[in-house]
Amino acid sequence: MSFPARRLRRLRVSEKMRELVQQTTLSPKDFICPVFVQEDLKTRVKVESMSEIERLPLDDVTDEVGTISDLGIPAIMLFGIPTQKDEVGSSAFDDNGIVQKAISQIKQNFGDKMVIMADVCLCQFTSTGHCGIIHGNKIDNDTSLDTLAKIAVSQAKTGVDTVSPSAMMDGQVAAIRNALDDKGFTDVSIMSHSAKHRSNFYAPFRDAAECAPKFGDRKTYQVPYTNAREAMMEVETDINEGVDIVMIKPALSYLDLIAETRRRFNIPVAAYSVSGEYALVKGASQLGYVNEKDITEEILYSIKRAGADMIVTYFAKSASRFLQES
Numbered sequence: 001m002s003f004p005a006r007r008l009r010r011l012r013v014s015e016k017m018r019e020l021v022q023q024t025t026l027s028p029k030d031f032i033c034p035v036f037v038q039e040d041l042k043t044r045v046k047v048e049s050m051s052e053i054e055r056l057p058l059d060d061v062t063d064e065v066g067t068i069s070d071l072g073i074p075a076i077m078l079f080g081i082p083t084q085k086d087e088v089g090s091s092a093f094d095d096n097g098i099v100q101k102a103i104s105q106i107k108q109n110f111g112d113k114m115v116i117m118a119d120v121c122l123c124q125f126t127s128t129g130h131c132g133i134i135h136g137n138k139i140d141n142d143t144s145l146d147t148l149a150k151i152a153v154s155q156a157k158t159g160v161d162t163v164s165p166s167a168m169m170d171g172q173v174a175a176i177r178n179a180l181d182d183k184g185f186t187d188v189s190i191m192s193h194s195a196k197h198r199s200n201f202y203a204p205f206r207d208a209a210e211c212a213p214k215f216g217d218r219k220t221y222q223v224p225y226t227n228a229r230e231a232m233m234e235v236e237t238d239i240n241e242g243v244d245i246v247m248i249k250p251a252l253s254y255l256d257l258i259a260e261t262r263r264r265f266n267i268p269v270a271a272y273s274v275s276g277e278y279a280l281v282k283g284a285s286q287l288g289y290v291n292e293k294d295i296t297e298e299i300l301y302s303i304k305r306a307g308a309d310m311i312v313t314y315f316a317k318s319a320s321r322f323l324q325e326s
């Protein structure tokens with residue numbers, strides 16, 4: 001027998017051969033594109049910490065979603081920035097709130113041609129900047145559940161397809177599912193931020209969405225990044241509560257958890273490649289240390305390879321452009 005017996009390089013000899021044996025694919029169809037819409041805004045505002053990401057006035061939303069749709073991206077994730085904040089986040093469940101207005105505008109213009117997903121959380125809407133309602137010095141989990149359910153129902157009334165709770169309150173999926181079903185919205189699906197970690201990678205987002213906590217941190221509700229089994233329990237709990245799509249967040253430092261979720265459960269798995277992951281790539285490529293397109297491609301492929309069925313990413317538009325070209 002000649003040595004070496006196994007020559008893996010045989011299947012790397014040409015571009016076409018490499019294409020033939022490629023095991024992971026990436027397409028605009030894998031992406032969910034975040035959209036930030038701000039109440040009372042007249043023109044687009046750039047997000048300082050996230051180059052090329054903007055907050056939009058309501059009037060620009062249809063245009064933006066048109067661009068996203070033309071790129072072949074099937075879904076958006078809406079985040080709202082309200083003018084009024086209060087202790088209970090009332091503007092989040094106002095049927096005339098900024099997110100609700102955006103949803104109905106998009107629904108009217110795109111119908112079933114775009115999956116409208118919306119963040120269900122309180123931190124953009126509360127004066128405290130926390131994801132739940134504060135009583136005394138603590139988050140009141142169960143009162144917060146009622147509010148999260150009200151937000152979901154209000155979004156459903158205006159035409160949301162998928163609500164995406166990100167507050168990390170215990171029981172949020174069950175509370176939302178019950179409330180939606182109770183009001184007849186049995187077709188509205190839930191993509192939960194199931195294992196959302198207490199991560200330092202969210203910093204640029206807080207600039208984009210004005211939702212930094214005014215005191216303390218999110219350690220009493222978000223998953224510690226040291227605990228993989230705890231993350232799996234979060235996923236399992238959401239599945240038991242009737243979630244439709246689970247999410248692991250962030251993505252890049254959490255590929256092990258994406259892979260583990262894929263192996264253990266049959267439910268669709270989303271990964272959220274968060275603002276800090278985006279900012280790292282943008283920063284390094286602006287300094288000329290890495291090639292933005294190449295490194296973005298590698299990161300997104302790695303998230304797919306780990307087992308994600310879909311990726312929420314700020315690279316949705318730019319990556320779709322280069323995928324269409326290649």
Ligand code: PBG
Pocket residue numbers: 119121122123131166167201202203204205206211218273274275276
């Ligand atoms: C708010 C929310 C956050 C993100 C999505 N929804 C911030 C946080 O929990 O502090 C972060 C997303 C990102 O960084 O891209 N519930």
